[in-house]
Amino acid sequence: MAHATASGTVSLEGMAFFARHGYYEEERKLGNRYEVDIAVETPLEPAAQRDELTGTVNYEGLYRIVREEMEKPSKLLEHVAGRILERTCREFPTIYSVEVSISKLNPPVGGICERSRVRMKRSL
Numbered sequence: 168m169a170h171a172t173a174s175g176t177v178s179l180e181g182m183a184f185f186a187r188h189g190y191y192e193e194e195r196k197l198g199n200r201y202e203v204d205i206a207v208e209t210p211l212e213p214a215a216q217r218d219e220l221t222g223t224v225n226y227e228g229l230y231r232i233v234r235e236e237m238e239k240p241s242k243l244l245e246h247v248a249g250r251i252l253e254r255t256c257r258e259f260p261t262i263y264s265v266e267v268s269i270s271k272l273n274p275p276v277g278g279i280c281e282r283s284r285v286r287m288k289r290s291l
Contacts, residue, residue: 174210177209177226181204184200184203184234186199186260187240188240188243198269200271238291245285264290266286
């Protein structure tokens with residue numbers, strides 16, 4: 168009989184950044200506030216049994232990836248999200264899936280709008 172492994176989600180929610188993303192040059196020049204959430208599905212049985220960080224995804228590593236990619240100006244939030252997905256999959260090869268959500272606060276849409284959001288997911 169195959170041995171079942173417990174999996175679960177490791178996530179960071181409400182990360183806040185000031186960054187210079189935007190399709191228009193003026194947006195990249197002025198910058199804006201952003202919020203990012205990331206969640207990875209990963210095996211958690213090793214961490215649950217051994218109480219060791221090596222048995223899970225280190226959320227400090229997740230934060231570092233998000234911070235570094237948010238620091239690189241891009242025209243589209245889809246591009247930023249794609250880079251975050253790619254790096255997360257590369258740096259944490261044991262994960263099953265990763266989902267990232269990037270919100271631009273008070274986007275310049277010509278009216279009242281609290282946030283625009285892009286959400287992307289990659290399953291392995």
